Amino acid sequence: MALTQQDSTQRVFLDGSITEKRARRVIQELREIHDHDPYAPILFTINSQGGVLVDGTAIYSELAAMSLRLGGSHHVTTQVRGMCGSVATVIYQAGDIRTGGALD
Secondary structure, three states, X not given: OOEEEEOOEEEEEEEOOEXXXXXXXXXXXXXXXXXXXXXXXXXXXXXXXXXXXXXXXHHHHHHHHHEHHHOOOEOEEEEEEEEEOOOHHHHHOOOOEEEEOOOO
């Protein structure tokens, strides 16, 4: 997981198994994005086989609450690069736009 910035779009990467520790870090990254710029677009890239259901749904809840579609202030794009299994598929659904592969 790493937070990077390109233009105003904030990028968050979710790689590997979803655990409590990883979920806490991702949620913290999302909150830091919101605190820094409450309207920044977010590109959330997933390459995960899944993991612990409770921890994955915590990430989903945070990301979904930030999305425009569900009343938040960020345009959220979820993107799959590699695999998206188990609870990672739930997180994928949080995006305003959901895509796989490269973005044009």
